[in-house]
Amino acid sequence: KAGVTQTPRYLIKTRGQQVTLSCSPISGHRSVSWYQQTPGQGLQFLFEYFSETQRNKGNFPGRFSGRQFSNSRSEMNVSTLELGDSALYLCASSSEGTGTEKLFFGSGTQLSVL
Amino acid sequence: DAKTTQPNSMESNEEEPVHLPCNHSTISGTDYIHWYRQLPSQGPEYVIHGLTSNVNNRMASLAIAEDRKSSTLILHRATLRDAAVYYCILRERRDDKIIFGKGTRLHILP
Numbered sequence: 591k592a593g594v595t596q597t598p599r600y601l602i603k604t605r606g607q608q609v610t611l612s613c614s615p616i617s618g619h620r621s622v623s624w625y626q627q628t629p630g631q632g633l634q635f636l637f638e639y640f641s642e643t644q645r646n647k648g649n650f651p652g653r654f655s656g657r658q659f660s661n662s663r664s665e666m667n668v669s670t671l672e673l674g675d676s677a678l679y680l681c682a683s684s685s686e687g688t689g690t691e692k693l694f695f696g697s698g699t700q701l702s703v704l
Numbered sequence: 705d706a707k708t709t710q711p712n713s714m715e716s717n718e719e720e721p722v723h724l725p726c727n728h729s730t731i732s733g734t735d736y737i738h739w740y741r742q743l744p745s746q747g748p749e750y751v752i753h754g755l756t757s758n759v760n761n762r763m764a765s766l767a768i769a770e771d772r773k774s775s776t777l778i779l780h781r782a783t784l785r786d787a788a789v790y791y792c793i794l795r796e797r798r799d800d801k802i803i804f805g806k807g808t809r810l811h812i813l814p
Binding site: 594623625632633634635680682688689690692693694695696697698 | 734735736738740745746747748749750753791794795796802803804805806807
């Protein structure tokens with residue numbers, strides 16, 4: 591079984607631009623969650639999607655949004671990029687998104703905002 | 705949201721057991737205790753999880769206190785490849801808003 595795939599692996603943008611990151615979960619998994627990882631704040635939960643619906647959301651501004659497609663693939667979008675958005679963005683998938691299951695993480699997308 | 709507290713860093717010698725502690729005094733009855741680890745330049749990797757009873761798998765053992773306010777991840781025989789940041793997190797049975805702490809950076813000495 592293929593693991594969680596995130597594209598692109600690296601991305602460089604400038605302030606004010608927007609960016610879209612992609613995450614393909616493990617086949618059969620319906621829950622996809624997104625995280626931002628920075629040296630200062632560590633791993634922070636962004637949001638979780640299950641069957642195309644956002645089920646949970648962390649404490650991030652509205653510039654951060656996401657969606658999930660019928661094949662469970664998910665995208666996250668960050669509009670009006672700021673320098674502080676430079677981070678490793680990780681996604682994880684699981685079958686039902688419950689606490690009884692393992693989370694499978696991708697390798698992440700490293701976003702640099704100049 | 706339930707929180708966990710872990711030491712910032714720990715050191716261990718290769719081929720010796722390692723005990724990584726985690727405090728979660730505000731744990732609720734439906735929270736599962738999960739451990740993940742993150743190697744450099746990789747996403748976190750699942751290690752083990754449990755609810756009340758101690759758990760064993762091929763990677764590690766999880767010892768859960770009787771009152772569930774703390775747990776310990778046990779690596780039975782550390783290798784250099786076990787050097788990573790270890791995260792202890794609580795996950796609710798039904799909901800999945802996951803709160804990561806700062807984790808413990810484990811150094812393995814050859």
